Amino acid sequence: MSLIPVEDAQSRLVAAATPIRRTVSVPLREAAGRVLAEDVVATRTQPGFDASAMDGYALRAEDAAAPFRPLAVIGESAAGRAFAGRIGPGEAVRIFTGAPLPEGADAVLIQEDATRIDDGSLLPTEAVGAGQHVRPAGVDFAAGQTLLTAGTLLTPGSVALAASGGHPFLTVIDRPKVAVLATGDELVPPGAEVGPSQIVASNSYGVAALVEAAGGTVIDCGIAPDREDEIAGHLDRALAEGCDCFVTIGGASVGDHDLIGKVFEKSRVEIAFLKVAMRPGKPLMAGRIGDMRLVGLPGNPASSMVAATLFLGPLVRRLAGLPDRPLTRPAILGADVPENGMRADFMRSTARLDEGGSTVATPLSRQDSSLLSIYAAADVLVMRPPHAPAASAGCPCLVVDLA
Numbered sequence: 217m218s219l220i221p222v223e224d225a226q227s228r229l230v231a232a233a234t235p236i237r238r239t240v241s242v243p244l245r246e247a248a249g250r251v252l253a254e255d256v257v258a259t260r261t262q263p264g265f266d267a268s269a270m271d272g273y274a275l276r277a278e279d280a281a282a283p284f285r286p287l288a289v290i291g292e293s294a295a296g297r298a299f300a301g302r303i304g305p306g307e308a309v310r311i312f313t314g315a316p317l318p319e320g321a322d323a324v325l326i327q328e329d330a331t332r333i334d335d336g337s338l339l340p341t342e343a344v345g346a347g348q349h350v351r352p353a354g355v356d357f358a359a360g361q362t363l364l365t366a367g368t369l370l371t372p373g374s375v376a377l378a379a380s381g382g383h384p385f386l387t388v389i390d391r392p393k394v395a396v397l398a399t400g401d402e403l404v405p406p407g408a409e410v411g412p413s414q415i416v417a418s419n420s421y422g423v424a425a426l427v428e429a430a431g432g433t434v435i436d437c438g439i440a441p442d443r444e445d446e447i448a449g450h451l452d453r454a455l456a457e458g459c460d461c462f463v464t465i466g467g468a469s470v471g472d473h474d475l476i477g478k479v480f481e482k483s484r485v486e487i488a489f490l491k492v493a494m495r496p497g498k499p500l501m502a503g504r505i506g507d508m509r510l511v512g513l514p515g516n517p518a519s520s521m522v523a524a525t526l527f528l529g530p531l532v533r534r535l536a537g538l539p540d541r542p543l544t545r546p547a548i549l550g551a552d553v554p555e556n557g558m559r560a561d562f563m564r565s566t567a568r569l570d571e572g573g574s575t576v577a578t579p580l581s582r583q584d585s586s587l588l589s590i591y592a593a594a595d596v597l598v599m600r601p602p603h604a605p606a607a608s609a610g611c612p613c614l615v616v617d618l619a
């Protein structure tokens with residue numbers, strides 16, 4: 217299978233993915249940012265009573281019309297403590313915001329529009345219309361009404377609405393389970409003693425953080441040596457444990473010890489693609505076994521992170537039921553760039569805002585895919601399409617956000 221364009225690879229892996237079917241009930245405090253799996257129907261009416269919208273006096277609107285006459289103040293209605301009686305002609309009840317409107321009243325006169333007389337009675341100084349400053353029962357929503365539909369991304373506002381509708385828990389789409397396996401005889405965990413010709417396995421930490429930011433749960437499979445049986449064993453376990461995605465790092469290229477392609481082949485993975493026309497990240501593989509997606513990321517640190525940003529993050533968002541995000545946004549080049557070759561180039565770049573609010577993206581001077589210090593210093597990737605001509609500072613470009 218040959219090198220395929222980034223867009224084709226994305227449609228084979230990401231656009232084809234649908235949300236996982238597992239659901240989970242979470243307390244409201246953990247619900248923001250999750251995706252609803254079921255409609256939320258109000259168990260109560262809000263407000264459950266006609267309520268005052270202002271501090272003032274509940275009365276019959278016809279009693280606060282010119283010529284103004286004093287009214288007897290017969291009690292008080294506060295939020296949480298309703299006035300028990302009924303208002304008759306010539307009467308008013310002191311009322312506060314959120315308090316139930318007493319029976320017989322049809323309006324609230326704000327306190328700024330009335331004066332209290334020495335004997336305790338009330339003299340309106342402005343007229344009020346029927347219904348004014350009253351929030352009728354059910355004006356927000358009524359019991360039985362669908363407040364939120366399945367598939368909704370729960371924002372802080374929608375969590376508050378669910379709470380108001382009487383729901384302490386919400387059923388949401390479960391987090392996709394993503395197994396992450398680093399491969400390579402040379403790898404040791406961070407903090408361990410690093411022997412001659414060994415290096416620290418760093419990529420899995422970056423990839424795991426990216427998966428979690430995209431709404432997934434990471435199952436850290438650690439480090440496997442360059443042995444087909446070991447890698448296949450991890451793959452089989454991921455399948456048996458019902459993982460939604462199995463991600464390998466390294467061993468994706470063509471060297472004698474690059475075994476991921478062989479393991480995929482022997483495990484009868486339905487291959488989506490094996491190489492993508494991009495730099496960095498060309499040796500990127502993807503496929504599926506049943507419902508489990510497989511992503512073979514390249515081993516070079518910047519390559520694995522760029523490939524994960526462009527493919528794994530969007531895939532996990534899809535599996536989690538989260539809305540797609542546009543991958544690129546417009547920016548302005550902060551430096552000249554040369555003409556590009558046949559692979560889309562994703563240049564590690566810093567970004568700043570100019571006076572007009574546009575993003576100015578400046579490629580870092582070193583772009584080697586082994587350089588984590590450069591990757592970590594980058595804010596965005598400047599995306600250069602295949603065969604793009606040379607472009608000068610100030611020209612429009614597209615960038616991919618890294619945060």
Ligand SMILES: Nc1nc2c(c(=O)[nH]1)N[C@H]1C(S)=C(S)[C@@H](COP(=O)(O)OP(=O)(O)OC[C@H]3O[C@@H](n4cnc5c(N)ncnc54)[C@H](O)[C@@H]3O)O[C@H]1N2
Nearest residue numbers: 398417418419420465466467468469474498514515516519
């Ligand atoms: N003859 C060819 N050689 C290579 C090609 C090619 O097309 N023909 N492609 C190159 C490109 S591009 C890349 S990218 C790399 C990717 O190769 P692999 O995915 O097989 O990665 P490895 O060989 O296993 O490792 C590459 C490099 O990255 C280090 N590494 C691996 N895993 C980790 C990790 N978890 N954390 C940190 N660093 C890691 C590894 O030690 C190597 O230095 O292949 C080129 N070769």
Ligand code: MOO
Nearest residue numbers: 496497498519585
């Ligand atoms: O594509 Mo590799 O990722 O160029 O180093």
